[in-house]
Amino acid sequence: MDQVRVELGERSYSIHIGAGLLAKLPSLLPALSGKQVMVVTNTTIAPLYLEQVEEALSGFQLDHVILPDGEQYKTLGVLDQIFSRLLERRHNRTTTLIALGGGVIGDMTGFAAAAYQRGVDFVQIPTTLLSQVDSSVGGKTGVNHPLGKNMIGAFHQPRVVIADLATLLTLPDRELSAGLAEIIKYGLIWDAEFFEWLEHCMDRLVARDIDALAHAVRRSCEIKAEVVGKDERESSLRAILNLGHTFGHAIETAQGYGRWLHGEAVGAGMVMATELSIREGMLPESMRERVTDLSIRAGLPVKGPADMDEAIYRKLMAVDKKVLDDKIRLVLLEKLGKAVVTTNFDPTNFSATLRACT
């Protein structure tokens, strides 16, 4: 079993990574502050893992809430179902929420924990590759609004994250690919050597080789932990984690939540960010093919939806959280393994990038 430590002062926590960890749950949980536990999961994950988790927690006042599955349910209205269940079952300030599922469950459970009685503890058990390498680190929680993704939320760190790699064996192929998009991102923005390792090992990852997955998840969590440890509230450095996300959010919003998976949209967005970096003269031309090839091997789209034109991107990207004073801020690449955040790019190159990538 691997362990990654996220260093955030008194909010520090560990990420346990390994196959078969659900069975070892009691030994991996820190001392919980009270006797109550609420497991939040969804209709897909509950039949697979809920019983196992509940058996492991038999010493607690144990309740659960099963939400519908999908990004389109990441709303204030569905969040309210968690609050109602907590209140119906009289959970108090010492309760612990357990997020059992992917990123949507993690984000909503985390925000519910941040806001319930102004803040209770939560534990993450991410069951998708994307959530193991992304939302499990950094404490960003929240819900979507019809007018923008992740617009309502909080920074709230989990007490512990338990990433059981065995849960990845039941993951649909599309969702595996969506997770691989974020993993590729970590190589691009931070670690050229890791990117090269991915070029070498992508086929093993797609074949769900546990050792390869263990390395990819651990290294991704390490990189994200390092970035977040330096800038928890995203005042500067943390923004580089959004490579491909500003393009990606526009795709998700335009298509309606749930049609493109988040990781798929980010995958196409990373290709766009790479393209714009090349057109800006920041990145060698050779990176175009390397990023595209690796994305294709990972099963990811390398173009945006055919029905989205430049005007739609501009309109949707202007409402992104990364926008300050009406300038679109983008994460671009200076070289393989190094990202920068900038509002300073040629509008002509931006337009040409959108045309090249749709």
Place this chain on the structure above:
Amino acid sequence: MDQVRVELGERSYSIHIGAGLLAKLPSLLPALSGKQVMVVTNTTIAPLYLEQVEEALSGFQLDHVILPDGEQYKTLGVLDQIFSRLLERRHNRTTTLIALGGGVIGDMTGFAAAAYQRGVDFVQIPTTLLSQVDSSVGGKTGVNHPLGKNMIGAFHQPRVVIADLATLLTLPDRELSAGLAEIIKYGLIWDAEFFEWLEHCMDRLVARDIDALAHAVRRSCEIKAEVVGKDERESSLRAILNLGHTFGHAIETAQGYGRWLHGEAVGAGMVMATELSIREGMLPESMRERVTDLSIRAGLPVKGPADMDEAIYRKLMAVDKKVLDDKIRLVLLEKLGKAVVTTNFDPTNFSATLRACT
């Protein structure tokens, strides 16, 4: 003009107190982080003060949202109207929300600021006596849930609070009394001398003498700031500020939000807490009459609703946030000016108190 400083490290802020401060708004605001401002107010306050506030802020991208007035609208659904307005008007992470109104507006605006894009700045302009002495200090924000009051929220400190005493001249009598309840509370839990000053000056306060109001508001804010400065997240000491609130919340929940004003319910709750403290042998018998007399002079109820019996109180108090591991925690008085939080009281005295006070 008076100024009270709330010392909370990097989250410290000032409360400006005086008559006619709205006209001086620009000089009282700290440097805002961006160019956007959203004023959140309600249908009662907007016709009185919105124009004046907006004129003072003419240099900003200025928007407003006008909510229905009343505790029954302090819900997730109404909160969502603030988010929608912010997104429609493309407010970004550097926006500042301004709460112009009483406690409901302050609590909702503060929570909206805490959650919008995971946290933006806000400024409070409390226009009721209650909000000037209570919700303006300490950063508790949130909304109600049908199953419990203030169950969803965040700790989020304002950048500055501007308490214009002139706004109290248009306040309905019932709301003035509701504010006086919290003011009496500060004397009871923290400052015997201030309680005696209130016994001496209550008639001037009821007559809205500005000098008397200035002293009462300043001393109340000072006491709350001192308590909150020692325990921002209510791990221990801060809980004494809830004197009367556990009883009071039960009354509000049973009657439906909005029928009893929060301060009225707290007023009746303080009489109950005093009664129980006397029955527990902690407080001299003479305090019964002093608290009741002062409450009556302040225009406050000294009994709970006639239709609430002991079983209803027990049921509703059991879901209060102050409950830990099924024991009802109450704030009681050891002596005038000193409060304690305890789960250790005689159930017979508790029952007798409820019978005596309904």
